[in-house]
Amino acid sequence: MRTVYLPRPLANTLEAFVKICIGFCVLFPLFICLSYSLRPDTELMNRCKSLLPETWTWQHYRWVFKYVPVLLYLKNSLVCCCIVICSQVLLASFSAYAFSFFDMPFKKFLFAVIITTMLIPGDVTIISNFLNIQSLGLRNTYAGMTLPFLISGIAILLMRQFYLTIPRELKEAATIDGCKDMQFFWRVAVPLSVPSIISLAIYQFIGIYNQYFWPLLVNTKDSMYTIQIGMSMLVGHESDEVGRILAGAIICIIPSTLIFIVGQRYLVEGMTTGSIKG
């Protein structure tokens, strides 16, 4: 087989071009969705096959914003995300700090209690969690929507993984210099762990924002719907609403995808330190 050598820069550009084309293939459903959401109904009905709209229109987006309280749903989603992120960052940092800088009796046992929860999938306990939330009268409240997610084993593992890289001698030296335990936590450990905190926050944001099963169970009131529930109401089987459904899907995707693109680096780091030690 004869190999044809291309000049370096040309080969690199070509390679990048091919890869970006593959990227478009991977994201093909997304592009089709975007392209069809920007077409007028006549074009959607005509079963046209062109990849790009012949006439561009925002009409479906306008319809969604007019008849669906998108901003309210978005607010509900964001409030849930904020509660979960704040709580997880704080509680996971607390626990991780205790596990990596203190030797206390029952440390192994307490750690096992936390790790074992990772063997109990949320979807298994979802019905009994729902029954508990219901009997507490917390349906249709932010508390009900977030309570089961205020802490997670993976968050504690992630923060602990980072705290273990801070040398214990540093804390001992600080103690000799008269630094209290909590002072060390707020002044040294937390500032150093900011990248891990960002990883955790982005991971949880995407997870909670994209949640569907739990809010579907807990929410019955329209005013408490998260954006996912609100948009899922649009998804019916009627063909004349295609444009609206797709516009709704795109609106729903934008926030999580933006956060993903901005925080990708942190997310990847968090995902790979938290789960694989290979």
Added chain:
Amino acid sequence: METLNMVHQLHATNRRKVKALPYLLVAPSIILFVAFSYYPFLKNILLAFSLTNKRGEFVRWVGLMNFKRLFAKATFWLVVRNTFTFAFIVATATLLIAMILSLFSYRQKSGSIIYQTMFSMPMSIASVPASAMFLFMLKRDGFVNRIFGTNIAWLQNVSTALPSVAIATVWLSIGSSFIFLLVGFRNVPQELLESATIDGAGPWMKAFKIMVPLASPQIFFVIFLNINNSFKAFGQIKLLTGGGPAKASETLVYSIYNEALQNGRFETACANALILFLIIFIFTRIQFAVEKKVVFYT
């Protein structure tokens, strides 16, 4: 040396006096875990062996009755089979696609962040918008039928409903699998690949004789990750097919939802959940065993 002694002394004094602080730091997490993980789990087990009312409250013990009734139903076994078929399709297809994508892009170059972002983007997309997209593509007058001139109701056909939902799930899982595999392939020592090139190994040879074996921890991890995620897939099933037609695309998670919220049979839902837990648990044990034995560490 003196400081070291001091440090040791400090250690000793710390050991003798048990501090309350670490317990206080761990307490909120433990309380939340007990309230929203352990307690519901135990409650789930108890409810699976009892009769409940329409509000999901305990009425009386019935022993194994719920399970006997479940096992006697043919639809239950169909659902279990669906769950495994679904897991199989999702795990193999995702691994294949993610592997190709990550072998394509393991070399870090100046523009690599662009296509890396593109390959992993489905990770940030929720099941609801993804269902909207795949619904538009797969329905009778949808995009796929338009392009290929076919007239198949992919989502309403007994033989195509489950694979269709699986395709949507594969698309959603590509992103995270790609990232894990990419990390695995990037960890392969560069010198090893260079010396292989000098010895005359082609790209295929390098990929399958060096990269794949060395990245086997990540590959196994991705396989089990996708199996686990497929057991938990819910949104796409609910929105694309609703478990139908005739339960052809219903998996265990969907049964849990269906029994509890549609039929008001909370005890059956809990029995289903317990079976799902056992299946996931067994797979986790297998994962641990495989990770210990088969994986090649360098």
